[in-house]
Amino acid sequence: MECNVECTNFHLKSTYFYNVNHLAHFYLAGEDPNLSIGNYIADHVKGNKKDNYSPEIKRGIEMHRSIDHYTDTHPLVRENVGHIKPILGRYSSIALDVIYDYFLANNWNQYSNQNLQEFSNNRYKLLESNYDTLPTNSQHFYHYMIRNNILFNYQFQDRLERVFFGMSTRTKFKSELHRGVEALLANHEVLEQNFSEFFNELKTEFANW
Numbered sequence: 504m505e506c507n508v509e510c511t512n513f514h515l516k517s518t519y520f521y522n523v524n525h526l527a528h529f530y531l532a533g534e535d536p537n538l539s540i541g542n543y544i545a546d547h548v549k550g551n552k553k554d555n556y557s558p559e560i561k562r563g564i565e566m567h568r569s570i571d572h573y574t575d576t577h578p579l580v581r582e583n584v585g586h587i588k589p590i591l592g593r594y595s596s597i598a599l600d601v602i603y604d605y606f607l608a609n610n611w612n613q614y615s616n617q618n619l620q621e622f623s624n625n626r627y628k629l630l631e632s633n634y635d636t637l638p639t640n641s642q643h644f645y646h647y648m649i650r651n652n653i654l655f656n657y658q659f660q661d662r663l664e665r666v667f668f669g670m671s672t673r674t675k676f677k678s679e680l681h682r683g684v685e686a687l688l689a690n691h692e693v694l695e696q697n698f699s700e701f702f703n704e705l706k707t708e709f710a711n712w
Contacts, residue, residue, distance in 0.1 A: 524600040524601070524603055524604050525543065525604070525648070525653065525654060526604040526607050526608060526654050526657060527570075527603060527604055527607055527702075527705075528542040528543065528545075528567055528570065529542065529543070529622075529626050529654070530607065530614065530615070530622075531566075531570060531705070531706070531709050531712075532563060532566065535563075536629055536633075537557065537559035537560050537562065537563055538559075538562065538563040538566060538712070539563065539626060539629055540560050540563055540629065540630070540633055540636065540637075541556070541559075541560040541561065541562060541563015541564040541565070541566065541567060542563045542564075542566060542567040542570075543563075543630065543637075543641060544560075544564065544636075544637055544638055544641045545563070545564040545567030545568060546567070547638040547639075547640040547641045548564055548638060553565070556636075560636070562712075566709065566712050569709070569712075570705070570709060573705065573708060573709075574701075574705065575596070577701055577704075577705075579697040579698075579700055579701040580599070580697075580701060582697055583599055583602075583690075583693075583694050583697050583698070584596050584599055586686075586690040586693060586694060587599065587602075587686040587687075587689075587690060587694070590679060590682050590685060590686040590689065591678075591679050591680060591682060591683065591686050592678065592679050593676070593678070594670075594674065594678045594679075594680050595686075597670070597680075598667065598670075598680060598683045598686065601657070601663060601666055601667065601670075601683065602663075602683070602686075602687050602694060602698075603698055603702075604657045605657050605658060605660075605663060605687070606694070606695055606698045606699075606702075607657075607698075607702065608654075608655070608657045608658035609658045610699070611658075614702075614706075619654075619655055619658070620655050622654070623652065623654035623655045626654060627648070627649055627654075630645050631645075660684055660687075663683060663684050663687070664683075664684050666683075667680050667681055667682070667683030667684060668680075668681045670683075
């Protein structure tokens with residue numbers, strides 16, 4: 504999900520914050536390498552800078568932006584933001600991105616026949632083989648992602664604790680992001696139920712991109 508209007512009004516200092524739901528974007532891109540690369544770099548390619556890339560990668564960038572718009576305007580997503588906002592406040596939409604990758608990782612077998620670690624490794628290798636194509640910020644995040652095995656490890660609550668704590672130290676304004684797991688656990692059932700319904704609709708919407 505892209506940083507929405509509310510979040511944009513309170514800019515985050517770390518560019519990494521625009522890259523918190525890669526697992527979902529990689530999954531929706533399927534096995535098309537260019538769609539995957541485009542989805543990965545999209546948040547670091549602003550406006551018409553997408554025209555600097557091949558038509559195939561540009562299509563992935565556009566797909567990412569469409570996914571973000573669909574997500575940010577979906578009633579079930581807005582409802583879930585409302586559930587966690589009493590705890591997390593203005594950065595709730597960004598926290599929900601992390602939580603959604605958590606749900607996707609924990610329910611991976613419902614969505615894919617491929618082992619999650621194998622899927623993750625394949626995407627890491629894809630980015631490595633196309634490293635020079637990536638914008639600088641995407642290169643930086645790639646190293647962080649590899650070092651922490653992000654795509655695989657978002658399924659674990661202790662990893663989420665670290666992610667949320669790191670995010671909370673990089674906000675321009677005071678935040679409650681360090682309480683992300685608390686917000687997840689306080690609303691787990693309804694968040695997961697809404698995620699499941701939403702993600703099935705999201706899959707259908709972008710199945711033939």
